[in-house]
Amino acid sequence: MHAVVQHRLGGGEVLAVETVPRPMPLPTEVLVRVHAAGINPVDWKTREGHGMADVLGEPPFVLGWDVAGVVEEVGFGVTTLAVGDRVYGMPWFPRSAGAYAEYVTAPARQLTLAPTSLSHAEAGAVPLAALTAWQVLVDTLHLQPGQRVLITAGAGGVGHFAVQFARHLGAHVVATASAANHEWLRELGADEVVDYHDAGYETRITDMDAIVELVGGDESPRLAGTLRPGGIIVAVPGGVSEELAAAVAEAGGRATAFLVEPDAPALARIAELIDAGEVRVEVARTFPLEEVGRAHELGETGRTRGKIVLTVDA
Numbered sequence: 001m002h003a004v005v006q007h008r009l010g011g012g013e014v015l016a017v018e019t020v021p022r023p024m025p026l027p028t029e030v031l032v033r034v035h036a037a038g039i040n041p042v043d044w045k046t047r048e049g050h051g052m053a054d055v056l057g058e059p060p061f062v063l064g065w066d067v068a069g070v071v072e073e074v075g076f077g078v079t080t081l082a083v084g085d086r087v088y089g090m091p092w093f094p095r096s097a098g099a100y101a102e103y104v105t106a107p108a109r110q111l112t113l114a115p116t117s118l119s120h121a122e123a124g125a126v127p128l129a130a131l132t133a134w135q136v137l138v139d140t141l142h143l144q145p146g147q148r149v150l151i152t153a154g155a156g157g158v159g160h161f162a163v164q165f166a167r168h169l170g171a172h173v174v175a176t177a178s179a180a181n182h183e184w185l186r187e188l189g190a191d192e193v194v195d196y197h198d199a200g201y202e203t204r205i206t207d208m209d210a211i212v213e214l215v216g217g218d219e220s221p222r223l224a225g226t227l228r229p230g231g232i233i234v235a236v237p238g239g240v241s242e243e244l245a246a247a248v249a250e251a252g253g254r255a256t257a258f259l260v261e262p263d264a265p266a267l268a269r270i271a272e273l274i275d276a277g278e279v280r281v282e283v284a285r286t287f288p289l290e291e292v293g294r295a296h297e298l299g300e301t302g303r304t305r306g307k308i309v310l311t312v313d314a
Ligand SMILES: NC(=O)c1ccc[n+]([C@@H]2O[C@H](COP(=O)([O-])OP(=O)(O)OC[C@H]3O[C@@H](n4cnc5c(N)ncnc54)[C@H](OP(=O)(O)O)[C@@H]3O)[C@@H](O)[C@H]2O)c1
Pocket: 040, 041, 042, 128, 129, 132, 152, 153, 154, 155, 156, 157, 158, 159, 176, 177, 178, 179, 181, 196, 214, 215, 216, 219, 236, 237, 258, 259, 260, 299, 302, 303, 304, 305, 306
């Protein structure tokens, strides 16, 4: 089969399509013919030696966690999926899944049926970003109707799902984004949208019960003052820095790190919301597998609206 193999850490130029052996499903696993592989920032961070590079170990390895495709073979004992099922998921994370390839194997219970209303490319855009938004809002923050939640980078892969899930949960949603994305984010359910390019923009945001912080770096500590006493900030990109811990303590709030996990039941619930028309999936652009370097380059601009997806079998 074809797969994007990298033999050393580095820029997009280290990514190349090669012919490698097709994997075989072990008992309880399925073999999936990949039609689309979503791209996430963790992919290019890992490519460079950050992200999950420590977990994956020395190259060579195959990047990619988001998978949408069709079950080609089931291993011994699998009863929840069958050959021909259209599935999606982010198996194995944070271990290697090797989704930038024509086939992957995965534990059957880390995949679930893909939303029927989506193309393969759209389904491939969902798992890691949507699960991050879901697990932060539902499992970590236990967001309640009427609570005020700030979502930074609202127009990105995680952010656009978080805005829609938070609205679905009945929260008052404030998002940060460039002006060009404000109208779109309001359509998705944001009650207020703030342009983070404006100097001192954070002073216009007050009394937050929760912050889904998706930018990282200096952004998290400067937002601590927007929390109400007892409010909580989930520092999604880099965890809780010393600066963030100090700023949050001063604001009388709390801060927590977070790492997304494979979660087929949550993906099944997300598929229901998508098929019911409650949640939209934004695919900014698709690239064929061979153009993976260009796809990373575009993602690394940090200006993507929604998701970038590799199409593996057009
Ligand atoms: N810990 C975990 O489990 C986990 C899981 C998923 C993602 N992450 C991390 O979370 C971050 C977000 O992921 P993603 O997939 O959503 O990224 P993404 O899709 O690449 O984010 C792109 C968006 O970021 C926005 N943006 C850039 N700088 C900003 C700023 N200073 N303030 C507000 N928005 C800004 C841009 O908005 P405009 O175009 O409107 O300017 C753009 O829409 C990444 O660092 C990723 O690695 C962590």
